[in-house]
Amino acid sequence: xxxxxKAQPIGYLYLMPALIVFLLFWxxxxxxxxxxxxxxxxxxxxxxxxxxxxxVSLFQTNLFWQSVRITFEFAIAVVLGGTAISLLFATLxxxxxxxxxxxxxxxxxxxxxxxxxxxxxxxxxxxxxxxxVDQLLxxxxxxxxxxxxxxxxxxxxxxxxxxxxxxFGFTTLLFMAGLTNISNELTEAAAVDGATAWQRFWRxxxxxxxxxxxxxxxxxxxxxFQAFTQIYALTRGGPINGTTTLTYYIYQTAFxxxxxxxxxxxxxxxFLLILALTGIQFxxxxxxxxxEA
Amino acid sequence: MIRKTKRFLTYTFLIASVVITLFPIxxxxxxxxxxxxxxxxxxxxxxxxxxxxxxxxxxxxxxxFRFLAxxxxxxxxxxxxxxxxxxLAAYALVFMANRWNKPIFGIILATMMVPFYSIMIPxxxxxxxxxxxxxxxxxxxxxxxxxxAVFLLVQFMRTFPxxxxxxxxxxxxTQWGYLWKIIVPNLIPAITTVGIYLFLLSWNAFLWxxxxxxxxxxxxxxxxxxL
Numbered sequence: 364x365x366x367x368x369k370a371q372p373i374g375y376l377y378l379m380p381a382l383i384v385f386l387l388f389w390x391x392x393x394x395x396x397x398x399x400x401x402x403x404x405x406x407x408x409x410x411x412x413x414x415x416x417x418x419v420s421l422f423q424t425n426l427f428w429q430s431v432r433i434t435f436e437f438a439i440a441v442v443l444g445g446t447a448i449s450l451l452f453a454t455l456x457x458x459x460x461x462x463x464x465x466x467x468x469x470x471x472x473x474x475x476x477x478x479x480x481x482x483x484x485x486x487x488x489x490x491x492x493x494x495x496v497d498q499l500l501x502x503x504x505x506x507x508x509x510x511x512x513x514x515x516x517x518x519x520x521x522x523x524x525x526x527x528x529x530x531f532g533f534t535t536l537l538f539m540a541g542l543t544n545i546s547n548e549l550t551e552a553a554a555v556d557g558a559t560a561w562q563r564f565w566r567x568x569x570x571x572x573x574x575x576x577x578x579x580x581x582x583x584x585x586x587x588f589q590a591f592t593q594i595y596a597l598t599r600g601g602p603i604n605g606t607t608t609l610t611y612y613i614y615q616t617a618f619x620x621x622x623x624x625x626x627x628x629x630x631x632x633x634f635l636l637i638l639a640l641t642g643i644q645f646x647x648x649x650x651x652x653x654x655e656a
Numbered sequence: 657m658i659r660k661t662k663r664f665l666t667y668t669f670l671i672a673s674v675v676i677t678l679f680p681i682x683x684x685x686x687x688x689x690x691x692x693x694x695x696x697x698x699x700x701x702x703x704x705x706x707x708x709x710x711x712x713x714x715x716x717x718x719x720x721f722r723f724l725a726x727x728x729x730x731x732x733x734x735x736x737x738x739x740x741x742x743x744l745a746a747y748a749l750v751f752m753a754n755r756w757n758k759p760i761f762g763i764i765l766a767t768m769m770v771p772f773y774s775i776m777i778p779x780x781x782x783x784x785x786x787x788x789x790x791x792x793x794x795x796x797x798x799x800x801x802x803x804x805a806v807f808l809l810v811q812f813m814r815t816f817p818x819x820x821x822x823x824x825x826x827x828x829x830t831q832w833g834y835l836w837k838i839i840v841p842n843l844i845p846a847i848t849t850v851g852i853y854l855f856l857l858s859w860n861a862f863l864w865x866x867x868x869x870x871x872x873x874x875x876x877x878x879x880x881x882x883l
Contacts, residue, residue: 373831374752378760381745384801389767392778399777452673455666469674472681477860479878484684495683528677589771592862610773617777618867627777634774641769 393634396627404624417628426604427612427629433519434608438587440523441530445583446576449531453538454564467539470532478529482596485525486512489597515605518598522606525593530586534579541575542568574648581644588637609633723877730795730876731858737800738854739847745801746809747835751821761810767803776867783868794868795876799858805850812846813839 400417402410421427452470456463473481488495491510511521549571550563558566569576591610594600600607600615607615613633617626688710714720745764749757779798788794816839824834840847865879872880 370754371752371831372754374748374754374757377744377748377752381741381764381801381806382760384741384797385764385767385803387782388779388798389770389775389803390763392775392782393770395778395781396775452670455670458666460666460670466670466674470677472678475856476681477878479860479862479881481680483881484680487687488680488683528680532677589773591773592860595862595866610771613773613776614863617780623777630774630777634771637771637774638769 396630396634399624399627400631402624404622404627406621406623410624413624417625418632421625421628421632426607429604430607430609430612433606434588434610437519437523437526437590437606437608438584441526441587441590442580442583444523445527445531445534446579448527449534449538449579450576452531452535453542454568456535457539457542463539467532467536470535472532473529474533478592479596481529482525482593485521485528486597489521512598513602515602518602518606522590522593522597525597526587526590529593530583534583537579537582538572538575541572541578544575545571577644577648581641584640584644585637588640609636718880719872720877722872723875723880726792726874727859727876727878730792730861731855733792734796734799734858735851735854737796738802738805739851741801742805742809742850743835743840743847745806746813747831747839749806749810750813750816751834751839752831764803764806768807772864776864780867788868790869790871790874792874795858795861795865795874798864799854799861802854802857805854808850809843809846812843816842 399410401412401414403413403417404410452466456466460466489511491497491513494510496511497509509517511517545568549567553563553567588608589610590608591614594606594608594611595614598606600611609629610633613626613629616622616629689708690710748754749761783789783794783798788797820838821834824838829837859876860878861876862878865876869875869879
């Protein structure tokens with residue numbers, strides 16, 4: 364009787380263009396990459412079946428484990444630093460400042476500029492001696508003029524600082540949107556009862572904000588794991604592979620050394636890692652994120 | 657009194673933060689107007705000297721207009737294509753009851769979880785076998801549909817009142833007409849948001865053009881900064 368419940372096969376026609384693209388460039392490639400990872404396959408040569416041995420040799424390679432460690436160090440530092448900073452700015456701005464919209468837009472500016480352009484600026488600022496960062500440190504009396512992106516331990520720190528700078532305006536925006544959804548009645552009532560600003564934040568705002576915080580953590584984590592452009596622009600994975608994350612490792616293995624099989628094995632592991640992270644995050648969100656009824 | 661001091665401190669802190677945050681952007685702009693000698697002397701470039709000749713010299717250095725046009729063109733075409741395919745798909749999923757809608761939506765959502773870095777090797781080989789290397793097509797077609805865009809549009813369309821569809825059907829409006837005459841005009845804000853997202857995605861593309869192109873003819877501006 365109701366046409367809404369009758370099947371409408373023409374719908375599949377509507378779905379067709381999108382599905383063709385998804386199948387050809389996302390789903391089939393995902394299967395192909397799993398297949399490639401089982402072959403010894405250098406670009407331009409015939410693939411030969413090697414089973415799981417590429418995974419085995421990967422697990423015995425120091426560079427692989429190092430890149431896993433660097434990926435996590437980078438992501439965790441960016442997520443924790445970025446979230447803390449943006450939460451601080453969001454709460455400050457939200458505490459009834461008249462110019463909050465202006466500040467919010469100004470903090471957001473780095474995020475809307477192309478990563479290629481801003482990382483070029485930072486590359487320049489990070490240069491040894493002539494770079495602005497070294498000049499500033501020199502003016503303050505530090506004589507540490509070794510350069511940032513070309514010193515093993517500092518290179519990763521430089522990337523973390525740049526990435527936090529790039530993204531904290533975006534997460535501030537998300538936090539402010541979350542704060543607007545929390546009614547003022549609760550905090551005002553607590554203030555009447557004599558709760559300090561500190562108590563009001565940790566006992567009321569923070570738990571009510573947890574869905575937003577969780578969302579920010581997820582988005583930040585996934586973005587940080589997939590950072591590439593700034594690494595290519597600032598350090599090219601160096602020095603001595605000190606900033607080679609998994610994404611850069613895939614790129615380097617596939618398109619600098621043309622070991623497509625080996626790179627596919629890393630790509631599969633990277634995919635599983637992202638999948639596991641998403642799973643864990645949703646599991647946590649079901650258990651401990653507080654959603655207002 | 658305490659309130660005023662607090663407010664003053666907050667503002668001071670925020671203004672200082674803005675200055676530090678925007679400093680790199682100001683600095684590159686200021687340096688772009690410097691003679692190269694002053695650009696390297698600290699704090700030479702803080703207040704620029706309006707040496708506009710730099711822009712002329714830079715403009716003559718490379719075909720920037722071509723690169724810029726490549727970026728804008730690829731971005732616009734990708735956005736229009738991806739918007740069209742995503743609107744059609746979302747409409748079919750929401751308004752046309754079909755047996756396979758659920759699994760299809762599941763597959764589309766799953767593509768959102770696949771990092772591009774994991775599939776770029778087969779994608780490269782597919783593009784190569786199609787003969788698309790070093791072309792606009794290679795930079796457009798793989799992104800002519802987007803899982804996140806379909807997801808968002810489905811969410812927006814679900815909030816659309818069902819009564820309207822019934823009313824329209826009684827008046828003899830076809831599915832196709834309903835989509836373009838009722839749904840799309842009413843979802844313009846949502847479609848604009850998704851469109852901006854898609855354009856920025858294409859505009860910021862870096863690794864993919866780096867892999868599939870090798871000449872300035874078709875390269876976007878971002879890639880050419882590093883050649």
